[in-house]
Amino acid sequence: MRDEFARIEWLKARFDLDPNHDANNVVVGIGDDAAVVDFGNRPTVVTVDTQVEEVHFRRDLISCRDLGYRALVAAASDVSAMAAMPSASLVALSLSAAVTDDEFRELIEGLAEAARHTGARVVGGNLSQAASLTITSTVFGSPISKPITRAGARPGDGVYVTGTLGSAALGLAIVQAGDREATHDEAFIERWRRPPTHERAARALSSLATSAIDVSDGCLQDLEHICAASNVGATLRADSVPSAPGYRASCEALGLDPVALALTGGEDYELLFTAARSAEAEELGTKIGDIIDGSGVQVLDETGRAVELARTGFRHFS
Amino acid sequence: MRDEFARIEWLKARFDLDPNHDANNVVVGIGDDAAVVDFGNRPTVVTVDTQVEEVHFRRDLISCRDLGYRALVAAASDVSAMAAMPSASLVALSLSAAVTDDEFRELIEGLAEAARHTGARVVGGNLSQAASLTITSTVFGSPISKPITRAGARPGDGVYVTGTLGSAALGLAIVQAGDREATHDEAFIERWRRPPTHERAARALSSLATSAIDVSDGCLQDLEHICAASNVGATLRADSVPSAPGYRASCEALGLDPVALALTGGEDYELLFTAARSAEAEELGTKIGDIIDGSGVQVLDETGRAVELARTGFRHFS
Numbered sequence: 364m365r366d367e368f369a370r371i372e373w374l375k376a377r378f379d380l381d382p383n384h385d386a387n388n389v390v391v392g393i394g395d396d397a398a399v400v401d402f403g404n405r406p407t408v409v410t411v412d413t414q415v416e417e418v419h420f421r422r423d424l425i426s427c428r429d430l431g432y433r434a435l436v437a438a439a440s441d442v443s444a445m446a447a448m449p450s451a452s453l454v455a456l457s458l459s460a461a462v463t464d465d466e467f468r469e470l471i472e473g474l475a476e477a478a479r480h481t482g483a484r485v486v487g488g489n490l491s492q493a494a495s496l497t498i499t500s501t502v503f504g505s506p507i508s509k510p511i512t513r514a515g516a517r518p519g520d521g522v523y524v525t526g527t528l529g530s531a532a533l534g535l536a537i538v539q540a541g542d543r544e545a546t547h548d549e550a551f552i553e554r555w556r557r558p559p560t561h562e563r564a565a566r567a568l569s570s571l572a573t574s575a576i577d578v579s580d581g582c583l584q585d586l587e588h589i590c591a592a593s594n595v596g597a598t599l600r601a602d603s604v605p606s607a608p609g610y611r612a613s614c615e616a617l618g619l620d621p622v623a624l625a626l627t628g629g630e631d632y633e634l635l636f637t638a639a640r641s642a643e644a645e646e647l648g649t650k651i652g653d654i655i656d657g658s659g660v661q662v663l664d665e666t667g668r669a670v671e672l673a674r675t676g677f678r679h680f681s
Numbered sequence: 682m683r684d685e686f687a688r689i690e691w692l693k694a695r696f697d698l699d700p701n702h703d704a705n706n707v708v709v710g711i712g713d714d715a716a717v718v719d720f721g722n723r724p725t726v727v728t729v730d731t732q733v734e735e736v737h738f739r740r741d742l743i744s745c746r747d748l749g750y751r752a753l754v755a756a757a758s759d760v761s762a763m764a765a766m767p768s769a770s771l772v773a774l775s776l777s778a779a780v781t782d783d784e785f786r787e788l789i790e791g792l793a794e795a796a797r798h799t800g801a802r803v804v805g806g807n808l809s810q811a812a813s814l815t816i817t818s819t820v821f822g823s824p825i826s827k828p829i830t831r832a833g834a835r836p837g838d839g840v841y842v843t844g845t846l847g848s849a850a851l852g853l854a855i856v857q858a859g860d861r862e863a864t865h866d867e868a869f870i871e872r873w874r875r876p877p878t879h880e881r882a883a884r885a886l887s888s889l890a891t892s893a894i895d896v897s898d899g900c901l902q903d904l905e906h907i908c909a910a911s912n913v914g915a916t917l918r919a920d921s922v923p924s925a926p927g928y929r930a931s932c933e934a935l936g937l938d939p940v941a942l943a944l945t946g947g948e949d950y951e952l953l954f955t956a957a958r959s960a961e962a963e964e965l966g967t968k969i970g971d972i973i974d975g976s977g978v979q980v981l982d983e984t985g986r987a988v989e990l991a992r993t994g995f996r997h998f999s
Contacts, residue, residue, distance in 0.1 A: 390724045395830045395910070396759040396894055397728035397822070404722040406708045409804065410715035411771040411819055415811045418775075441714040453729040455817050457736075486727065489817075493733045499773050499807075499817040501729055504715070512713045576714055592713070 367490050370467070377471060378478075378485045388450060389486050398487035400451045400503065408447040408504040412438035416459070416495040424538050427466040429556040431473025434498040436558045437579065439481035440632045442504035443561035444577040446511040446569035449483035453501040457493030470498075480560045507569035513592035515574040516637035516654045522597055523648030525564050525634045527607045528582050529614075529621065530554040532628025536617055545616055547609030554607070558632035567647045568636055575636035581627040583672065585635050586652070586660050593637075596657030599626070602665040605649040623672045626662065685808050688785070695789060696796070696803045706768060707804050716805035718769045718821065726765040726822040730756035734777070734813040742856050745784040747874040749791025752816040754876045755897065757799035758950045760822035761879035762895040764829040764887035767801035771819040775811030788816075798878045825887035831910035833892040834955035834972045840915055841966035843882050843952045845925045846900050847932070847939065848872040850946025854935055863934055865927030872925070876950035885965045886954055893954035899945040901990065903953050904970070904978050911955075914975030917944070920983040923967040941990045944980065 375393040390399035414420060414434045425433075439449040454474055458467065478485050483502045534555030537548050568575050574593055576585045583599065590597050601622045614621040637654050638644040652660075662670045693711040708717035732738060732752045743751075757767040772792055776785065796803050801820045852873030855866050886893050892911055894903045901917065908915050922943045932939040955972050956962040970978075980988045 391763075391828060391830055395832075396762040397726045397765075397820075397828075399724045399726050399763065399824065399828045401724040402720060406717045406719040407725065408715045408717050409769070409771055409819075409821070411773045411805065411807050411817070413773045413775055413807050413809045413815075413817065415775055415809055415815075417812065418810045444714040445709075445717065447715070451727070453727055453819060455729045455731045457731055457733055457815065487729065489729050489731050491731045491733055492736045493813060493815065494735065495812055497731075497733075497775065497811065497815060499729070499731065501727075501771060501819040502715075503727070506717065510709060510715075510717045512709055514713075 370490055374471060377475060389484065393487050400486055402450065402503065402505060405505055408442050408445045408506060408510060409501065410438060410441040411499060411501045412441065413497060413499045415497045422496065425556060427469040428473035430498065431470040432477045433556065433558060435474050435477035435483060435500045436481060436560060437632055438500035438502040439483050440558065440561065440577040440579070442502050443565040444575045444634055445504070445506065446565050446572065446575065447504035447506040448562065448565060449481045449502050449504045451486045451503045452478060452483040454485055454488040455499040456488065457491050457497040459494060459496050462496055507566055511568055511572045511575045513574050513576050513589050516589050516593035516595050517573055518595055518654055518656045520573055520637040520654040521640045521644060521650045522586065522599065522652035522654060523636050523638060523644050523650050524578065524582065524605065525648045526559055527605045528578065528631050528633065529610060529625030529628050530607045531558065531630040532624050533610060533613055533619070536619060537613070540617055545609060545613045547607070547613055550607065551613060555630065558630065561634055564634050564647060567643070568634065571638045571641065571643050572636040573638055575634055578631040578633045578635050579629060581629050582635060583626045583660060583662065589635070589637065590658060590660060596655045597652050597660045598655060599652035599660055599662045601662055601670055603649065603651045620673065627672055688808055692789060695793060707802065711805050718804055720768065720821065720823060723823055726760050726763045726824060726828060727819065728756060728759040729817060729819045730759065731815060731817045733815050740814065743874060745787040746791035748816065749788040750795045751874065751876060753792050753795035753801060753818045754799060754878060755950055756818035756820040757801050758876065758879065758895040758897070760820050761883040762893045762952055763822070763824065764883050764890065764893065765822035765824040766880065766883060767799045767820050767822045769804045769821045770796060770801040772803055772806040773817040774806065775809050775815040777812060777814050780814055825884055829886055829890045829893045831892050831894050831907050834907050834911035834913050835891055836913055836972055836974045838891055838955040838972040839958045839962060839968045840904065840917065840970035840972060841954050841956060841962050841968050842896065842900060842923065843879070843966045844877055845923045846896065846949050846951065847928060847943030847946050848925045849876065849948040850942050851928065851931060851937070854937060855931065858935055863927060863931045865925070865931055868925065869931060873948065876948070879952055882952050882965060885961070886952065889956045889959065889961050890954040891956055893952055896949040896951045896953050897947060899947050900949070900953060901944045901978060901980065907953070907955065908976060908978060914973045915970050915978045916973060917970035917978055917980045919980055919988055921967065921969045938991065945990055
């Protein structure tokens with residue numbers, strides 16, 4: 364099945380026959396010049412994300428199935444962060460000659476699984492060759508009510524984050540070290556291989572958040588984006604940052620600073636948002652800081668003193 | 682300006698300030714987690730196309746400006762072939778270290794030019810690194826009335842093509858040969874560097890075509906796609922295929938078979954469509970064949986005898 368058209372026929376069958384997909388909104392699916400999707404009468408959220416071999420992932424560290432899953436979930440995460448529900452996707456794959464037929468199928472199975480979990484049904488895409496495996500996911504979504512952007516945080520708002528931070532970066536560090544000894548290590552690896560999806564959180568965000576972003580480049584850097592877009596500053600309490608059971612011990616076993624990793628490690632794909640302080644906001648996320656007048660983000664320790672962190676946040680071209 | 686965020690700021694200014702773009706449908710533009718676009722209350726046409734260095738282009742043969750232009754126009758061509766008007770786009774760029782700041786700007790200028798010519802305003806995208814320059818364009822469009830697919834050709838329909846065939850493949854051959862002597866050679870190169878856009882044709886298609894496809898992989902192969910999707914066969918008259926002035930002479934100077942190149946050379950980005958025979962269809966395109974009962978495409982010479990062509994049509998993984 365190395366032939367482009369044979370692969371497209373297989374993909375068409377694979378995605379069109381998936382009984383878990385609600386196809387009501389797909390007017391024309393895979394296999395024509397373009398797909399046609401009915402997004403209803405609301406504005407549509409659109410985003411694109413690219414994962415490149417040797418830049419975003421190493422093939423010896425992750426399976427093709429997990430790669431496919433991660434790629435689509437990471438893109439869908441941007442849609443969730445706008446308080447929208449993923450509804451459809453396009454997947455452009457550039458395959459290297461090293462990708463076997465079985466790996467190709469696994470990649471597609473991972474994408475199909477992510478499509479089911481996020482709701483971003485695959486309606487089309489593109490297949491091409493390349494020297495490095497590259498996955499570009501375009502995800503569409505429908506805003507639950509008004510889209511929540513990065514601009515809208517107000518002094519006095521709390522800063523909240525869903526789930527825990529640092530686990531994905533720790534999972535990657537464990538895989539890279541090739542050392543899986545602590546009790547919780549497999550859970551961190553799993554957390555890195557399989558980022559969370561956010562259907563419930565997106566619904567809650569739409570009614571309470573003043574701004575939101577997904578944590579892809581590290582919480583600190585992503586909070587800086589909110590501050591810049593909202594023309595405000597923020598304080599961030601290092602001791603409030605939520606982490607998973609066993610996180611600190613596993614960090615220390617690898618010689619990693621748990622606070623720096625949680626705030627500047629990438630690929631959490633949790634949602635960082637600001638909101639008026641409320642029980643609802645506390646229920647959706649953990650409060651980790653405050654929006655203030657000014658600009659930039661100050662990290663404070665438990666006594667309120669400023670902390671300097673060694674940055675590990677992922678940034679291209681720097 | 683090697684920094685990702687500095688580049689995004691520049692892009693935002695570059696695209697948002699473009700006075701030639703009607704931004705009425707853009708609710709949230711470049712710079713947030715995702716863009717938000719109002720496509721109105723019709724179904725939306727969505728397509729994605731990838732151009733990879735050393736697979737789809739060689740950087741020594743084409744400027745970054747032309748690369749950007751071609752990439753977006755090629756993707757928009759799929760929208761036109763559905764009888765829809767391109768309305769917005771997302772551009773994911775994977776840049777190699779060899780791309781200079783000036784080349785990056787030229788790439789963006791080419792994309793901006795294509796966005797103006799097609800109407801596919803750039804509302805967002807993605808920047809990443811890669812070993813090879815890769816441009817992935819997602820284009821959205823609004824159907825003029827009902828989308829025209831590949832399935833719908835009926836026995837008795839004529840087969841038509843807009844513009845001329847073979848010029849782009851000839852232009853590439855001239856560039857590769859490094860030999861630009863004939864009077865028309867620059868025009869062929871220009872035709873390869875700058876594919877046509879199809880606003881007028883898409884409008885006409887929507888009212889008269891029974892099926893349509895854009896000619897990207899060679900006319901013969903693309904007509905086979907229409908036949909397969911429509912469950913019909915076709916005959917194609919080699920002597921009816923339209924070519925540009927000087928085409929035959931320039932082909933012969935390079936030792937190329939003009940008919941084979943016109944029917945199997947790629948990257949024309951013209952529209953191939955079927956329609957009941959009519960003056961309107963003849964006005965939009967040149968009639969090059971007929972839809973018949975059966976399957977597959979037979980190429981006939983001027984006496985009606987079957988012709989075997991050496992295939993040069995572009996096909997991945999074969």
